[in-house]
Amino acid sequence: MVINQIKLVYFSPTGTTRKVLESIAKGIAVEDVEHIDLTLPSGTQRKIPPFSDEVVIIGAPVYGGRLPADAISRFKQQKASNTLAVVIVVYGNREFEDALLELKNLSVGLGFCPIAGGAFIGEHSFATEDVPIANGRPDSLDVQKAIEFGAEIKEKITALQSADAEMDLEIPGRFPYESKMHSMVVSPVTKEEICTVCGTCASVCPTEAISINSNVTTKVELCIRCCACIKACPTGARIWENSKMKEIAAWLNENCKTRKEPRIFGIDV
Ligand SMILES: Cc1cc2nc3c(=O)[nH]c(=O)nc-3n(C[C@H](O)[C@H](O)[C@H](O)COP(=O)(O)O)c2cc1C
Ligand code: SF4
Numbered sequence: 001m002v003i004n005q006i007k008l009v010y011f012s013p014t015g016t017t018r019k020v021l022e023s024i025a026k027g028i029a030v031e032d033v034e035h036i037d038l039t040l041p042s043g044t045q046r047k048i049p050p051f052s053d054e055v056v057i058i059g060a061p062v063y064g065g066r067l068p069a070d071a072i073s074r075f076k077q078q079k080a081s082n083t084l085a086v087v088i089v090v091y092g093n094r095e096f097e098d099a100l101l102e103l104k105n106l107s108v109g110l111g112f113c114p115i116a117g118g119a120f121i122g123e124h125s126f127a128t129e130d131v132p133i134a135n136g137r138p139d140s141l142d143v144q145k146a147i148e149f150g151a152e153i154k155e156k157i158t159a160l161q162s163a164d165a166e167m168d169l170e171i172p173g174r175f176p177y178e179s180k181m182h183s184m185v186v187s188p189v190t191k192e193e194i195c196t197v198c199g200t201c202a203s204v205c206p207t208e209a210i211s212i213n214s215n216v217t218t219k220v221e222l223c224i225r226c227c228a229c230i231k232a233c234p235t236g237a238r239i240w241e242n243s244k245m246k247e248i249a250a251w252l253n254e255n256c257k258t259r260k261e262p263r264i265f266g267i268d269v
Protein backbone atom coordinates (compact mmCIF):
# COMPACT_ATOMS: atom_id res chain seq x y z
CA MET A 1 0.00 0.00 0.00
CA VAL A 2 1.11 3.55 -0.70
CA ILE A 3 0.88 6.22 2.00
CA ASN A 4 -0.47 9.45 0.54
CA GLN A 5 -1.34 11.29 3.72
CA ILE A 6 -0.66 11.13 7.45
CA LYS A 7 -2.98 12.54 10.08
CA LEU A 8 -1.73 13.12 13.61
CA VAL A 9 -4.58 12.89 16.11
CA TYR A 10 -3.62 13.76 19.65
CA PHE A 11 -4.38 15.02 23.14
CA SER A 12 -1.19 16.60 24.47
CA PRO A 13 -1.43 19.26 27.20
CA THR A 14 2.35 19.71 27.68
CA GLY A 15 3.39 18.88 24.10
CA THR A 16 5.53 15.75 24.57
CA THR A 17 3.02 13.45 22.84
CA ARG A 18 2.78 15.87 19.95
CA LYS A 19 6.58 15.91 19.59
CA VAL A 20 6.76 12.09 19.47
CA LEU A 21 4.02 11.93 16.83
CA GLU A 22 5.74 14.58 14.71
CA SER A 23 9.01 12.63 14.87
CA ILE A 24 7.33 9.39 13.78
CA ALA A 25 5.70 11.26 10.89
CA LYS A 26 9.13 12.62 9.94
CA GLY A 27 10.37 9.02 9.67
CA ILE A 28 7.43 8.03 7.46
CA ALA A 29 8.50 10.93 5.23
CA VAL A 30 5.27 11.84 3.46
CA GLU A 31 4.71 15.45 2.47
CA ASP A 32 1.06 15.69 3.43
CA VAL A 33 0.86 15.69 7.25
CA GLU A 34 -2.27 17.10 8.91
CA HIS A 35 -2.58 17.84 12.63
CA ILE A 36 -5.84 17.09 14.42
CA ASP A 37 -5.09 18.54 17.82
CA LEU A 38 -7.83 17.54 20.27
CA THR A 39 -6.14 19.02 23.35
CA LEU A 40 -8.36 22.08 23.62
CA PRO A 41 -12.15 22.01 23.52
CA SER A 42 -11.94 24.21 20.39
CA GLY A 43 -10.08 21.37 18.63
CA THR A 44 -13.15 19.18 18.92
CA GLN A 45 -15.53 21.84 17.65
CA ARG A 46 -14.40 21.73 14.03
CA LYS A 47 -16.06 19.07 11.89
CA ILE A 48 -13.61 16.24 11.24
CA PRO A 49 -14.64 13.98 8.35
CA PRO A 50 -14.41 10.21 8.94
CA PHE A 51 -10.95 8.80 8.28
CA SER A 52 -10.58 6.51 5.27
CA ASP A 53 -7.40 5.68 3.36
CA GLU A 54 -4.90 7.94 5.13
CA VAL A 55 -2.56 6.65 7.88
CA VAL A 56 -3.51 8.00 11.30
CA ILE A 57 -1.10 8.25 14.22
CA ILE A 58 -3.10 8.53 17.44
CA GLY A 59 -1.38 9.65 20.62
CA ALA A 60 -2.12 10.46 24.24
CA PRO A 61 -0.24 10.74 27.52
CA VAL A 62 -0.53 8.14 30.27
CA TYR A 63 -2.44 9.28 33.35
CA GLY A 64 -2.43 6.76 36.21
CA GLY A 65 -1.49 3.91 33.87
CA ARG A 66 -4.50 4.66 31.67
CA LEU A 67 -5.66 7.16 29.06
CA PRO A 68 -6.85 10.59 30.27
CA ALA A 69 -10.65 10.67 30.38
CA ASP A 70 -10.68 13.79 28.18
CA ALA A 71 -8.55 12.06 25.54
CA ILE A 72 -10.99 9.15 25.47
CA SER A 73 -14.07 11.37 25.10
CA ARG A 74 -12.42 13.39 22.30
CA PHE A 75 -11.13 10.34 20.42
CA LYS A 76 -14.59 8.80 20.68
CA GLN A 77 -15.99 11.58 18.50
CA GLN A 78 -13.84 10.32 15.58
CA LYS A 79 -14.84 7.66 13.07
CA ALA A 80 -12.76 5.51 10.77
CA SER A 81 -13.36 2.79 8.25
CA ASN A 82 -10.58 0.20 8.18
CA THR A 83 -8.08 3.07 8.42
CA LEU A 84 -4.49 2.09 9.17
CA ALA A 85 -3.44 3.46 12.53
CA VAL A 86 -0.39 3.65 14.77
CA VAL A 87 -1.18 3.96 18.48
CA ILE A 88 1.20 5.85 20.75
CA VAL A 89 1.28 6.63 24.46
CA VAL A 90 3.79 8.88 26.16
CA TYR A 91 4.56 8.48 29.86
CA GLY A 92 6.72 10.19 32.44
CA ASN A 93 9.32 7.44 33.05
CA ARG A 94 7.24 5.65 35.71
CA GLU A 95 5.14 3.08 33.77
CA PHE A 96 2.50 2.94 31.02
CA GLU A 97 0.63 -0.07 32.44
CA ASP A 98 -2.71 -0.56 30.58
CA ALA A 99 -2.74 2.70 28.60
CA LEU A 100 -1.44 1.44 25.26
CA LEU A 101 -3.74 -1.58 25.29
CA GLU A 102 -6.62 0.78 26.11
CA LEU A 103 -5.70 3.01 23.16
CA LYS A 104 -5.42 0.04 20.82
CA ASN A 105 -8.83 -1.31 21.90
CA LEU A 106 -10.39 2.16 21.62
CA SER A 107 -8.99 2.62 18.11
CA VAL A 108 -10.42 -0.72 16.96
CA GLY A 109 -13.80 0.31 18.35
CA LEU A 110 -13.65 3.50 16.26
CA GLY A 111 -12.99 1.55 13.04
CA PHE A 112 -9.21 1.80 12.87
CA CYS A 113 -6.90 -1.02 11.95
CA PRO A 114 -3.91 -0.60 14.32
CA ILE A 115 -0.73 -1.96 12.75
CA ALA A 116 1.91 -0.75 15.17
CA GLY A 117 2.19 0.82 18.61
CA GLY A 118 4.69 2.51 20.82
CA ALA A 119 5.22 3.70 24.38
CA PHE A 120 7.59 6.65 24.53
CA ILE A 121 8.90 8.70 27.43
CA GLY A 122 8.16 12.39 27.97
CA GLU A 123 9.09 14.86 30.68
CA HIS A 124 6.68 14.19 33.53
CA SER A 125 3.91 16.76 33.75
CA PHE A 126 4.65 17.14 37.48
CA ALA A 127 8.38 17.76 36.91
CA THR A 128 10.02 21.11 37.55
CA GLU A 129 13.61 22.29 37.31
CA ASP A 130 14.03 21.71 41.05
CA VAL A 131 12.22 18.36 41.08
CA PRO A 132 13.16 16.76 37.75
CA ILE A 133 11.40 13.65 36.41
CA ALA A 134 12.58 12.69 32.91
CA ASN A 135 13.25 16.37 32.19
CA GLY A 136 13.86 17.26 28.57
CA ARG A 137 12.37 14.07 27.15
CA PRO A 138 11.67 13.19 24.43
CA ASP A 139 15.34 14.07 23.85
CA SER A 140 17.45 13.63 20.72
CA LEU A 141 17.79 9.86 21.32
CA ASP A 142 14.02 9.46 21.68
CA VAL A 143 13.44 11.54 18.56
CA GLN A 144 15.91 9.38 16.63
CA LYS A 145 14.05 6.24 17.79
CA ALA A 146 10.74 7.74 16.76
CA ILE A 147 12.11 8.62 13.30
CA GLU A 148 13.44 5.08 12.85
CA PHE A 149 10.11 3.67 14.00
CA GLY A 150 8.41 5.83 11.34
CA ALA A 151 10.66 4.38 8.65
CA GLU A 152 9.81 0.85 9.83
CA ILE A 153 6.09 1.64 9.79
CA LYS A 154 6.43 2.81 6.20
CA GLU A 155 8.16 -0.43 5.24
CA LYS A 156 5.42 -2.49 6.89
CA ILE A 157 2.64 -0.56 5.16
CA THR A 158 4.37 -0.67 1.78
CA ALA A 159 4.43 -4.48 2.00
CA LEU A 160 0.68 -4.68 2.82
CA GLN A 161 -1.89 -5.68 0.23
CA SER A 162 -4.86 -4.03 1.95
CA ALA A 163 -5.84 -2.35 5.20
CA ASP A 164 -8.07 -5.20 6.28
CA ALA A 165 -5.32 -7.79 5.93
CA GLU A 166 -5.48 -9.82 9.12
CA MET A 167 -3.39 -8.13 11.74
CA ASP A 168 -3.21 -8.94 15.38
CA LEU A 169 -1.20 -6.29 17.12
CA GLU A 170 -0.01 -7.62 20.47
CA ILE A 171 0.19 -4.94 23.15
CA PRO A 172 1.07 -5.51 26.81
CA GLY A 173 -1.53 -4.63 29.43
CA ARG A 174 -4.38 -6.18 31.38
CA PHE A 175 -8.00 -6.43 30.36
CA PRO A 176 -10.22 -5.67 32.26
CA TYR A 177 -7.89 -2.75 32.90
CA GLU A 178 -6.46 -2.75 36.41
CA SER A 179 -4.80 0.65 36.62
CA LYS A 180 -6.84 3.51 37.94
CA MET A 181 -6.01 7.11 38.70
CA HIS A 182 -6.85 8.37 42.19
CA SER A 183 -9.04 11.39 41.72
CA MET A 184 -8.00 14.58 43.49
CA VAL A 185 -9.88 17.84 43.51
CA VAL A 186 -6.95 20.21 43.34
CA SER A 187 -5.44 22.72 40.92
CA PRO A 188 -2.33 24.86 40.55
CA VAL A 189 -2.51 28.31 42.14
CA THR A 190 -1.36 31.70 40.85
CA LYS A 191 1.31 33.79 42.56
CA GLU A 192 -0.41 37.11 42.02
CA GLU A 193 2.71 39.18 42.75
CA ILE A 194 4.42 37.87 39.59
CA CYS A 195 1.35 37.24 37.40
CA THR A 196 1.05 39.73 34.53
CA VAL A 197 -2.52 38.55 33.72
CA CYS A 198 -1.34 37.74 30.18
CA GLY A 199 -3.92 34.95 29.74
CA THR A 200 -1.53 32.29 28.41
CA CYS A 201 -2.53 29.82 31.13
CA ALA A 202 -6.22 30.10 30.16
CA SER A 203 -5.41 29.66 26.48
CA VAL A 204 -3.67 26.29 27.03
CA CYS A 205 -6.05 24.75 29.58
CA PRO A 206 -7.73 21.68 28.04
CA THR A 207 -10.79 21.91 30.30
CA GLU A 208 -11.38 25.67 30.33
CA ALA A 209 -10.83 25.66 34.08
CA ILE A 210 -9.09 29.05 34.05
CA SER A 211 -10.72 32.46 33.56
CA ILE A 212 -9.01 35.80 33.28
CA ASN A 213 -10.53 39.03 34.52
CA SER A 214 -8.59 41.46 36.66
CA ASN A 215 -6.82 38.37 37.95
CA VAL A 216 -6.67 34.61 37.29
CA THR A 217 -9.33 32.32 38.72
CA THR A 218 -9.40 28.52 38.47
CA LYS A 219 -12.40 26.23 38.77
CA VAL A 220 -10.70 23.52 40.83
CA GLU A 221 -13.32 20.90 40.03
CA LEU A 222 -12.49 21.13 36.28
CA CYS A 223 -8.72 20.71 36.73
CA ILE A 224 -7.24 17.45 35.42
CA ARG A 225 -3.73 18.26 36.81
CA CYS A 226 -2.23 18.26 33.31
CA CYS A 227 0.21 21.08 34.25
CA ALA A 228 -0.13 22.81 30.86
CA CYS A 229 -0.74 26.14 32.61
CA ILE A 230 2.35 25.73 34.81
CA LYS A 231 4.66 24.87 31.90
CA ALA A 232 3.28 27.64 29.66
CA CYS A 233 3.30 30.51 32.17
CA PRO A 234 6.04 32.93 31.07
CA THR A 235 6.71 34.28 34.57
CA GLY A 236 6.55 31.07 36.63
CA ALA A 237 3.44 32.33 38.41
CA ARG A 238 1.47 29.04 38.19
CA ILE A 239 2.63 26.58 40.82
CA TRP A 240 1.49 23.64 42.94
CA GLU A 241 0.95 24.64 46.53
CA ASN A 242 -0.86 21.44 47.47
CA SER A 243 1.27 19.26 49.76
CA LYS A 244 0.01 15.95 48.30
CA MET A 245 1.00 17.04 44.78
CA LYS A 246 4.43 18.06 46.05
CA GLU A 247 4.77 14.67 47.77
CA ILE A 248 3.86 12.82 44.55
CA ALA A 249 6.42 14.80 42.54
CA ALA A 250 9.11 14.15 45.17
CA TRP A 251 8.29 10.40 45.14
CA LEU A 252 8.52 10.25 41.34
CA ASN A 253 11.78 12.20 41.40
CA GLU A 254 13.24 9.73 43.91
CA ASN A 255 11.86 6.48 42.45
CA CYS A 256 11.80 6.98 38.67
CA LYS A 257 15.39 8.08 38.10
CA THR A 258 16.46 5.09 35.99
CA ARG A 259 16.07 6.01 32.36
CA LYS A 260 13.45 3.96 30.50
CA GLU A 261 13.63 3.55 26.75
CA PRO A 262 10.83 3.65 24.17
CA ARG A 263 9.18 0.32 23.38
CA ILE A 264 7.65 -0.45 20.01
CA PHE A 265 5.18 -3.14 18.97
CA GLY A 266 4.07 -4.59 15.64
CA ILE A 267 7.45 -4.22 13.94
CA ASP A 268 9.64 -7.30 13.50
CA VAL A 269 13.12 -6.67 14.80
C1 LIG B 1 -2.61 13.35 36.13
C2 LIG B 1 -1.37 12.73 35.54
C3 LIG B 1 -1.12 11.38 35.74
C4 LIG B 1 0.05 10.81 35.19
N1 LIG B 1 0.27 9.46 35.35
C5 LIG B 1 1.40 8.91 34.85
C6 LIG B 1 1.65 7.51 35.00
O1 LIG B 1 0.81 6.73 35.47
N2 LIG B 1 2.84 7.02 34.59
C7 LIG B 1 3.82 7.83 34.05
O2 LIG B 1 4.91 7.33 33.77
N3 LIG B 1 3.57 9.15 33.80
C8 LIG B 1 2.39 9.69 34.19
N4 LIG B 1 2.13 11.03 33.96
C9 LIG B 1 3.09 11.83 33.17
C10 LIG B 1 2.68 12.00 31.70
O3 LIG B 1 2.24 10.78 31.15
C11 LIG B 1 3.87 12.50 30.88
O4 LIG B 1 4.44 13.62 31.47
C12 LIG B 1 3.54 12.82 29.44
O5 LIG B 1 4.76 13.03 28.77
C13 LIG B 1 2.64 14.04 29.29
O6 LIG B 1 2.22 14.14 27.93
P1 LIG B 1 1.88 15.54 27.21
O7 LIG B 1 3.17 16.33 27.18
O8 LIG B 1 1.49 15.12 25.84
O9 LIG B 1 0.84 16.22 28.01
C14 LIG B 1 0.96 11.62 34.47
C15 LIG B 1 0.68 12.98 34.25
C16 LIG B 1 -0.49 13.53 34.79
C17 LIG B 1 -0.78 14.97 34.53
S1 SF4 C 1 0.22 32.59 32.20
FE1 SF4 C 1 1.17 33.16 34.17
S2 SF4 C 1 1.48 35.35 34.05
FE2 SF4 C 1 0.04 34.83 32.40
S3 SF4 C 1 -2.01 35.08 33.35
FE3 SF4 C 1 -1.45 32.96 33.64
S4 SF4 C 1 -0.49 32.88 35.69
FE4 SF4 C 1 -0.50 35.04 35.04
Ligand code: SF4
Pocket (backbone or CB within 6 Å): 013, 187, 188, 201, 204, 205, 206, 207, 208, 209, 210, 218, 222, 223, 224, 225, 226, 227, 228, 229, 230
Ligand atom coordinates in the same frame (compact mmCIF):
# COMPACT_ATOMS: atom_id res chain seq x y z
S1 SF4 D 1 -5.87 24.45 35.46
FE1 SF4 D 1 -5.58 22.25 35.63
S2 SF4 D 1 -6.48 21.43 33.72
FE2 SF4 D 1 -6.12 23.61 33.37
S3 SF4 D 1 -4.09 23.72 32.45
FE3 SF4 D 1 -3.80 23.99 34.66
S4 SF4 D 1 -3.39 21.92 35.44
FE4 SF4 D 1 -4.28 21.69 33.36
